Amino acid sequence: MSDDLVLSIKNLSFSFNNKKMIYDDFNLELKRGELICIVGESGKGKSTLFELICNNLKPQKGIIKVKKISSIYQDPYSSFHPSYKILEQIKDVVDNDTLNNELNKLCLELNLSKEFLLKKPHELSGGQLQRCSILRSLLMKPDLLLVDEATSALDNIISLEVMKLLIKYLDKCAILMITHDISLANWCADEIIDLNRLKNEK
Numbered sequence: 001m002s003d004d005l006v007l008s009i010k011n012l013s014f015s016f017n018n019k020k021m022i023y024d025d026f027n028l029e030l031k032r033g034e035l036i037c038i039v040g041e042s043g044k045g046k047s048t049l050f051e052l053i054c055n056n057l058k059p060q061k062g063i064i065k066v067k068k069i070s071s072i073y074q075d076p077y078s079s080f081h082p083s084y085k086i087l088e089q090i091k092d093v094v095d096n097d098t099l100n101n102e103l104n105k106l107c108l109e110l111n112l113s114k115e116f117l118l119k120k121p122h123e124l125s126g127g128q129l130q131r132c133s134i135l136r137s138l139l140m141k142p143d144l145l146l147v148d149e150a151t152s153a154l155d156n157i158i159s160l161e162v163m164k165l166l167i168k169y170l171d172k173c174a175i176l177m178i179t180h181d182i183s184l185a186n187w188c189a190d191e192i193i194d195l196n197r198l199k200n201e202k
């Protein structure tokens with residue numbers, strides 16, 4: 001893949017148990033600096049696409065190439081182990097230099113008190129833990145950030161601030177984001193892929 005290309009999906013076909021095709025000859029390229037939103041009704045295959053990109057599902061046809069991924073999910077409690085402090089779980093995946101250089105600044109930008117990092121996941125609210133999950137993802141310095149409805153657990157003002165922060169990171173990575181919020185997609189996306197239309201075109 002060229003330097004700027006972080007995701008390449010070519011001629012992807014996928015169905016569960018060889019039943020209804022969810023993807024049929026689907027193509028997508030994402031370059032550093034691009035933000036693409038995936039929209040579509042429930043059951044159209046948004047999460048399935050992320051599972052395919054993360055290599056948790058195998059396509060029947062086609063090739064998916066991807067550089068370093070980090071994911072932010074809708075439910076932050078599913079992103080953390082319940083028994084360990086947040087900071088320990090961040091240290092598991094982030095090197096010391098990055099922690100020393102970037103943790104304070106990012107906590108400020110995410111409006112996240114460092115005290116939260118010394119707590120276990122269930123001691124935080126959904127919104128607080130989601131910001132911890134975003135913090136960990138950004139500290140991992142991914143080439144591709146997969147964002148699945150990640151701001152829906154946050155209130156509107158924080159959600160907008162977090163989106164602005166993610167957009168600031170676009171010089172370092174690309175973002176592929178699942179959202180039901182069309183106005184958010186219209187506001188931030190370079191391109192919107194509507195899975196309802198994909199199906200209608202068949």
Ligand SMILES: Nc1ncnc2c1ncn2[C@@H]1O[C@H](COP(=O)(O)OP(=O)(O)OP(=O)(O)O)[C@@H](O)[C@H]1O
Nearest residue numbers: 016017022040041042043044045046047048049195
């Ligand atoms: N493990 C599975 N086995 C069989 N079918 C599945 C499996 N996972 C998902 N599906 C089906 O595949 C289709 C796409 O599911 P997917 O979860 O990708 O949709 P989605 O667009 O993310 O929906 P939502 O907006 O509700 O999260 C659905 O019809 C779903 O029922």
